[in-house]
Amino acid sequence: MSPPSAHRRRGMVRPYAAAGGNLTPTRSTLDPATLLIADPKVPLTGLGAYPHRLMALCLPGVLSVAEAAVRLELPVAVTMPIASRLVDSGHLVARAPFVPAADRHDRAFLERILDGLRKL
Amino acid sequence: MPAGAEAVKIVVVGPFAVGKTTLVGAVSDIAPLRTEERMTSAGAMVDVLERLGEKDTTTVAMDFGRTALAEDIVLYIFGAPGQPRFAHMVRTLLEGALGGIVMLDERRVHESFDAIDLMETAGLPYTVAVNHFPDTPAHREAELRDALSLTPTTPLVRVDARERTSATRALIALVTHLLSRTPEPTP
Ligand SMILES: Nc1nc2c(ncn2[C@@H]2O[C@H](COP(=O)(O)OP(=O)(O)OP(=O)(O)O)[C@@H](O)[C@H]2O)c(=O)[nH]1
Ligand SMILES: [Mg+2]
Numbered sequence: 001m002s003p004p005s006a007h008r009r010r011g012m013v014r015p016y017a018a019a020g021g022n023l024t025p026t027r028s029t030l031d032p033a034t035l036l037i038a039d040p041k042v043p044l045t046g047l048g049a050y051p052h053r054l055m056a057l058c059l060p061g062v063l064s065v066a067e068a069a070v071r072l073e074l075p076v077a078v079t080m081p082i083a084s085r086l087v088d089s090g091h092l093v094a095r096a097p098f099v100p101a102a103d104r105h106d107r108a109f110l111e112r113i114l115d116g117l118r119k120l
Numbered sequence: 121m122p123a124g125a126e127a128v129k130i131v132v133v134g135p136f137a138v139g140k141t142t143l144v145g146a147v148s149d150i151a152p153l154r155t156e157e158r159m160t161s162a163g164a165m166v167d168v169l170e171r172l173g174e175k176d177t178t179t180v181a182m183d184f185g186r187t188a189l190a191e192d193i194v195l196y197i198f199g200a201p202g203q204p205r206f207a208h209m210v211r212t213l214l215e216g217a218l219g220g221i222v223m224l225d226e227r228r229v230h231e232s233f234d235a236i237d238l239m240e241t242a243g244l245p246y247t248v249a250v251n252h253f254p255d256t257p258a259h260r261e262a263e264l265r266d267a268l269s270l271t272p273t274t275p276l277v278r279v280d281a282r283e284r285t286s287a288t289r290a291l292i293a294l295v296t297h298l299l300s301r302t303p304e305p306t307p
Contacts, residue, residue, distance in 0.1 A: 031216040032184070033129035033196040035121075062121040064196060066184050070153045076182065077157055097127040097196070097216045100298060107302045113128060113218075114295045116189025120147070120288045 030080045030087075032066040033097040042091045050074070050082050055091055125192045130291060131213050132249075133202045133238055134223030135231035139251045139281035140199035141183045143223065146287035147197055148185020155182050159209055180206055182213070197291075202235035210238055219294045220246035223281070226256045229267050236268055245298055247275040249290040273297065 038058035047055065050072065057063055057071050069079035086092040100106040132140045145152045158177045183199040200210045202222075214220065220239045224232040232248075239246040248268065259267075261276060270276060275293035280286040 031129065032182075032198065032213065033127045033216065035125060035127050035194075037123050062123060062125055064127060064186070064194075066155065066182075066196065066198075067153065067186070069155050074155075075157045076155050095126065097129040098218065099216060100218065100302060107299065109126075110295060110299050110302060112193060113189055113195075114292065114299065116193055116195075117288055117292050117295060120187065120189075120284060 030065050030083055030094055031097055032064065032069075032076045032080075034065045034083075035062050035095040036065060036068060036083055036086075037062050037093045037095065039091060039093065042089070044091075047086075047091075051086055051091075054079070054082055054086065058092060121188075121194055122192055125194055127194050127196055128189075129196045129198065129217045130219060130221065130294065131210070131217045132197060132199045132221045132223060133210060133235040135202050135225070135228065135235070138223040138225050138232070140201075140223055143221070143249070143251070143279070143281040143287045143290070144183050144185045144197050144199045146281060146284045147187055147195075147291065149187050150185060152183045152185045152199070154184075156180075157182055157209065159206070178205075180209060195291075202232065202238065204234055207234075207238060211242060214238065214242040214244050217244060219298060220244050221290050221294065222246055222248045224248055224250045224264070224268075225253060226250060226259055226264075227253065229259070229264065232268070236270075245294065245301065247277060247290050247294040247297060249281070249287075250276065250278045251281045252278060273300070 036058045038055055040059060044052055044055055053072060054068055057068055065079055065083055066076055069076045072079055083092060087094045098109065100110060132143055134140050141152055156179050159180055160177060180201065185197050187195040189195050198213055200213050222232055222235045222239060248270065265276060275297050277290050277293045279290050
């Protein structure tokens with residue numbers, strides 16, 4: 001099978017139902033391990049029920065998309081477009097999981113990961 | 121978790137009942153969490169719940185755990201089925217991963233071939249974790265490597281997926297492998 005095309009990545013196939021019936025494509029691609037950080041300065045007025053609940057979950061701290069899905073009792077594939085829209089609107093900042101590229105910083109970071117694993 | 125935290129993702133793939141959820145749970149600081157994902161018959165994950173009939177979709181469970189590796193590094197470890205019909209969904213999950221763990225039960229070595237193909241196709245570095253079950257024929261490592269056509273540098277470790285220290289050895293082997301591929305900084 002051919003790899004998924006860019007707009008199909010992250011399972012974002014036609015966001016619709018839980019996203020509030022909004023079919024506008026989103027610019028943000030997310031991963032289940034993407035961390036969501038809420039901006040407390042952006043008002044929540046006008047948000048639908050699920051986006052509002054997602055903001056309430058993220059405001060106290062940092063939460064991954066997958067954990068947010070569990071808390072919302074929604075599939076990850078449904079949670080991702082909800083979170084993407086909140087990123088587009090500035091309510092959330094998304095930080096993608098670390099993927100190594102062959103450079104100096106990455107080596108140091110991989111060594112920190114290894115140290116952490118050895119201490120488990 | 122501080123606002124500056126970074127996430128890393130590792131994906132565990134293997135055949136039915138090989139011990140994926142057990143390994144995720146052993147490594148995780150929290151009890152494994154689970155989401156139920158919908159897939160089309162073509163294996164694509166869907167986020168449209170209301171416009172697809174039940175007949176067009178199947179459900180697949182995605183397990184994951186979370187482990188703090190430092191104050192500002194959090195590991196998410198996902199368990200995913202290795203069967204070809206889930207390949208589309210797993211490929212989506214493999215994007216953005218640091219690497220993969222392929223689990224293998226020595227009583228049914230060939231059942232892990234599909235998981236290895238997934239890693240190879242994705243070009244993702246991986247480690248094979250052979251977990252020990254009772255009354256298992258113990259293959260020699262060379263036999264297993266040959267059966268799996270592993271490249272000599274791909275780590276193969278024996279684990280007990282139920283034990284945290286043992287399960288973590290598979291992750292340590294993976295990250296050590298990643299480091300060995302990453303060039304030393306030039307002075
Ligand atoms: N002896 C032994 N048993 C194990 C080990 N790992 C898992 N098991 C047992 O094997 C069974 C299946 O383990 P799971 O972790 O549910 O396997 P899984 O791969 O998540 O299974 P599915 O999600 O159904 O495909 C459970 O009864 C585990 O207790 C191991 O390393 N040694
Ligand atoms: Mg399982």
